[in-house]
Amino acid sequence: MSSLLVSLPDSVLREAVGDLPAGVEVVEWALDGPAPRPRFDLVVTPYMGKTDRLAHLAGVETGLVQSQSIGFDGVDQVLPAGHVFANAASVHETSTAELTLALILASQRGIPDFVRAADAGAWAPAHHPSLADRTVLLLGYGGVGRAVESRLLAFETTVIRVASTARSDERGVVYGFDALHELLPLADIVVVGVPLTAETTHLVDDTFLARMQDGSLLVNIARGPVADTHALLAHATSGRIRLALDVTDPEPLPAGHPLFALPNVLISPHVGGASSAMLPRMARLVREQVERMLRGETPLNVVLTS
Structure with missing residues (x-):
């Protein structure tokens, strides 16, 4: 694959991810409304408590939907058909x-x-x-x-x-x-x-x-x-x-x-993963998924195929 379109949910993760290989375009989208493009190779979801936003992927073509959490309970009830979903194992x-x-x-x-x-x-x-x-x-x-x-x-x-x-x-x-x-x-x-x-x-x-x-x-x-x-x-x-x-x-x-x-x-108020270790590890996972896609390899951490 020579080019990729990636969506990231916010500027904080975008800055942490840093420079990506040539041919990778990044769009900021927090899944808080209709998709800005009809197709994404990689969609990274917002962190914590926004599972319902996955419904905005209806009618959108994706290569991979990447969560920022390890747990994915309830995702299968919301994720529209036709998507591959990965969790954030290795991050938290x-x-x-x-x-x-x-x-x-x-x-x-x-x-x-x-x-x-x-x-x-x-x-x-x-x-x-x-x-x-x-x-x-x-x-x-x-x-x-x-x-x-x-x-x-x-x-x-x-x-x-x-x-x-x-x-x-x-x-x-x-x-x-x-x-x-x-x-x-x-x-x-x-x-x-x-x-x-x-x-x-x-x-x-x-x-x-x-x-x-x-x-x-x-x-x-x-x-x-x-x-x-x-x-x-x-x-x-x-x-x-x-x-x-x-x-x-x-x-x-x-x-x-x-x-x-x-x-x-x-x-404690559900803060197991909420430390300074999260952002750089999440950015590293995003970069790894992008690089694997560019090489035509199977993405990491796939847990659901809807």
Whole structure:
């Protein structure tokens, strides 16, 4: 292919992408209205919360629709027929793993309690559980799960991996979902990082939480509906388990929601990928997709063909 027409959603990503090979034309389009051209070789979508804009691709010919997110739940319901859709694997794994460790460490070492005490002008030393020597169950073992595992191992933890499909790799066994019932009571910390599907919606329910140890920590970095909010609230309100949530259902969590008031619940506002690492990695992925198209090669990260 000797020439390409690419749409990018904003000037920030355009500047980060920088110079592209000769013959590549770039148009800024945030999918916020009718397409400015009848055909694009590559369309990069806006980041976060704008899945409904994919409907504007109806009647537009594309070679590839490139998301800026890893998750693509709901895309198949909106993406018009005739399009190939790729996710942003390789862009967010590092940042999401960093936030996961931050949530775990803050929860384990009582950082929110210290911050609240400091806000009140109080010196409040306390003894809290370590991360070292804890058993952590990773529920979901894709790119994010592997990135979290690599960081957890440096903290001298024991890691149990669980995914939709059981398998083995160089680090041992990856258990299937069917083993969860037996594995949950073994974990001090459970990290949920599965994609949102019909199978995983409300996977974390009352039965799931009841299998967790008293005093254990549940960390959700997946999607809010993977967990049943009523069950989370009931188990956290009792004080039996602790929560660290980067995602909630509903999202955003409404002002005054009872989860906000619980001292054993730490909430971040869906910012797993929102760090300085995102933009250069997204720009690198865009450049790689462009170069692959120019060479006539298959694009990376294709997850849907409508």
